Amino acid sequence: MARQYSIIGCGMINPLGIGAPAVSAAVRAGICQYQETDILSKDYQPFKMALVPPECLVALTGAASRGKSCYYQRLIQLASVAIFQIHHQLDNARPLPLMLALPSEHNMAADLDGDALLLDIARECADIIDFGASRCFRLGRAGGIAAFQAGQALIESGASDTVVIGGVDSYLDLMQLSLLDQQQRLLTASGMDGFVPGEGAAFFALNHKQSQKITMGPPGFANEPGHIYSKDICLGDGLSNAIRTALTGIKQPAKTVFSSFNGEHANGKEWGIALSRNSQNIDENFNMVHPADSYGDLGAATVPTLMILAYLGLLRGHYNSPLVIWSASDFAERGAIMMAINDEPPGADCHASSNKTL
Template identity: 35%
Template sequence: MSQHTKVYVAGAGIISPLGPDSSAVAAAVNAGISAVQETPLLSKHLAPIKMALVPEDVLSPLDPRLVAAKLPSRQERLLRMAAPALQQVQPLLPEGGVLPMLLVLPEVIPNLSHPWRGNAIEQLAVQSGIPLDSRNSRAAEIGRAGGLHALKHVFQLMEQGQDWVLLGGMDSYWDAELLARLDAQDRLLLENSLDGFQPGEGACFVLLASERVAGTLAAPRVVLYRPGISQEAGHRYSEEPYRGDGLASAVRDAIAQAPAAKIDAVWTSMIYDSYGAKEFGVAMTRNSAHFSPTASQNHPVDRLGDVGASIGPTLISLIFELSRRPKKPAQHHILCCSSDTAYRSAVRMDIEGNA
């Protein structure tokens, strides 16, 4: 079993409120365009709920086999959204290969959201028409931190001989019951509210390649090192005091997994509520020695809305697209993500040959 220190990004597919593919989404984020707008749904104070929605005409029709399964409406929407995103990656897949998938699903929080019904990997294969290696695939309902957290399993698969792995995430807040419960907890950013977040939705899939086949990829090559993974004892739904240890520890460990270099750009899942802002501040302060004084800070949920479980793959996709642009992007990036529950994750991502 060979020890891998890094994996490479071979391509990405995305469905987002900002566009139907990774190039369009990256261009919109780069231009500062926001997809957040008022919806017909009203809060408990009769204020319109703002969120970023994927247009209905982008979603694929639900496969008749899944119609017969009578899945929850939110789950059906996610599969209809995820399939065209995954299909964008299909032309890049090795011929005849049936790949494993590490799939991140919406976070399960007691008294707020429901567990996924059925086998998400099998359902996605049915809806997309793309066969997946179900034996070596995994799905986890841990939300925002899940995409970067799942990289540890990507490394394990590649060390076992797998050269190509799919990493994906899908999430949506477009569910009346879920929004009502978040509203009851005063978590939504509404007219005249001072704290909260703006919901969104999206699906993103990234094709990752091992070091063994990295030579087949076009330059500049985009690399991910081993992730930093941690837990926050004082998370949003915990009785423990919040100290910000989880994300700070994940960032520290991610930095330690990569060659020494000053970080030029920071990308986060921060949703702009007071909890997330404080946590991000703690993580950056405790690791400040590793950042360039001119490092940019990127929190794309102000454009996308909170895309939940798809944020990790989405951040990877954005940086991959920027690496393809004529304008030279930053070379050393840190990505960090926080779930509402305890999970925290981070990863160093570099653009090789961009010095």
């Protein structure tokens, strides 16, 4: 059942900038941060990437700065920048549960201990994150939907009235880039069916007892047997079912679609099937938004980033309501969620909100 939730604080960092307002403005302006790097592909072509400038990251202060890979440390740095933004926006000083989306356990060139990373992020963000009540979701690009479901369930159970939900990811790892290059998945001068690796983190504090301007949910989550690493043919069932669940009971067709499109052709074929099967709940003149064109593929940070940008855009009138967000992981996971502006009484200020940061 859809509930009226509020995002009462948010933090974001990616190649477009630091903070949701800056990233939102850059996306709407069509700014692109793709740049050629000095990292070469197997064909000696420079990779295009979208990266966060080093000066935007803070030095680590805890044990995570010792004996860990540069990739591992970078994930903590990205997450910390975004989480501290939330901390400065909340009145509540007690630590909060964190539902964290992380890269998939599959197709990783190096092992990543998700629980250890979650602990190190909590340590770096001392007094902000309650590690004992937190969980991580190793589901890649659609993991933010699972994280939202878990955060929503925690609020509904009464265990916490506010939960931090988010994700962090980076492709700045030579072994991971080499693996994806061997699989011909990266965009280069000699290979156009690929994506531009990015990096970033996005987190938001979810609460349903404060300003109730936006209806969110229900989230839809389903599996697609025919994903890009499977021998099965993609029939579009996973994404179709996830979107169908997200749009259950919608009062009018969705007018805006936020997607995880990253430039790979397989995404377009799957979306075409899902759109055809859900056409009755999606306006024929819908507006498609796919910000990876600006900041690259954010991996596990995709859904939290899209949710914050969509929420902020709806409140400020940049996008038409209702709005649906969908994301497809490299493997089977597919997720979607609906957002809509609630009906306002005559004379109400549709931009008023207790969330001063938005």
